[in-house]
Amino acid sequence: MKGDTPARKRPTRADVAKLAGVSVATVSFALNHDPRISPPTTQRVVEAASQLGYRPNTLAKSLQSGITHTLGLVMPDISNPYFGALAEQLEQVAIERGCTLLVNLSHGDPGLERTRIDELLNRQVDAIFISSAQSDSELEKLSRTGHHIVLLDRCQPVGGLRSVSSDLHQAAYDATMHLFEHGRRTIALLAGSDNPADMRTVGWRDACRNAGVPAGPLVSSGFTAQDGYLSTLNMLDETQNHIDAIFASSDLVCVGALRAVRERGLRVPDDIAMISLDGTFITEYTDPPMTVIRQDTAAIAHHAVAAALDADAPLTQIIDTTLILRRSCGCPNL
Structure with a gap:
């Protein structure tokens, strides 16, 4: 339509490379802080990316690596002070490990909980923490899917799922x-x-x-x-x-x-x-x-994130009160 302002083209790695005077491959290495790229070159690439407003396509990178650096949390009720404190601690530890936490509420409904889990799996999260309203038999079915699931407030392991709980x-x-x-x-x-x-x-x-x-x-x-x-x-x-x-x-x-x-x-x-x-x-x-x-809650969050991300974490962690x-x-x- 006459008078419309054309949409601004999203800057690409090629645009950053042209402005910084380097190759496209060098842009990728520099933005990932590869030690093979000299500090002056890295700085030049970072400044060019900032000037253009360039942001790496994290989705494409995640598809290549199979790692999204996102974690999911399904809990009954964020208004409960215990769950609120636990969610806050989980988010803090996730950030320290370079991850983003996505919080979903089940309101204690097993059916809604399963829906929330499916939604998080569709988002390709790396692991899911669940304070579950489901029965052990339902959770055992979930354990057979091969997804990384960490149960919260379960003192006994269910299937092959890892669990972290107070004693x-x-x-x-x-x-x-x-x-x-x-x-x-x-x-x-x-x-x-x-x-x-x-x-x-x-x-x-x-x-x-x-x-x-x-x-x-x-x-x-x-x-x-x-x-x-x-x-x-x-x-x-x-x-x-x-x-x-x-x-x-x-x-x-x-x-x-x-x-x-x-x-x-x-x-x-x-x-x-x-x-x-x-x-x-x-x-x-x-x-x-x-x-x-x-x-x-701080200790529960620490061990839960470790259970989600570390291959050598124990199957069950019991935390003193x-x-x-x-x-x-x-x-x-x-």
Whole structure:
């Protein structure tokens, strides 16, 4: 159309070579910092590329090498402080390893999770981290595809997939035993999962058994604050408040449970002591401040990226947790 401005032609390596006075091959070597190219020549090529606004075609390069330097992440909910902290740490470590992280949400839906995985595979990512809502049998099918998959928050390997997780069994065991040390005897578990083999549930049961005390109520609460709130209200009504401690499977669940306890006219820790698993920043600002088992998201991210990129990484990495004492469990003067 008359008066239209023609589209600006994208600069090529040949354009850079012409401006810098070198060959096209020298441009490629210089932009990849090949030591065979002298520093003055490299500088001249870099300046010419900058002047022209030239950017290498990373897609073409990736197709040639089979490496895209991108990693995918599929997790249930970025608004959960634990997942937000973990995503941030994964991105930081990925950047340090020269990679870009693509974040996708499954909202805890196994079908949507599979869709997100397929989308990332179509993007030719080098590896995918998954905090999975799928069953072990479904994940075993995924392991047979030959793609680089790293499972997060899975203490046991599934098929040939690598996994990185906090020691969830020990975390639950330590939290429960600490509550027993405070003289509590009916310790409820707000378990996000309804899987009896979940390591948080197993650790809680093992602590009860070793203490010689019957396990308290087990509630499959989900992982949101609203889940924790509603589940705790129902539990308190059904047990007629005959519990004296709660171990919550996540910080958000614990925040919801704390509100429910107060609405029933009960005091923390006087009537009901509480400990949460995750140890995110929100537990520092509850009233009272929450005793937590803190997951080391920095260490999880470091080992997860290593599992994705390093051929010699172990099949399973279990990361230690830390008990952080505050007032909600009944510890004095904290």
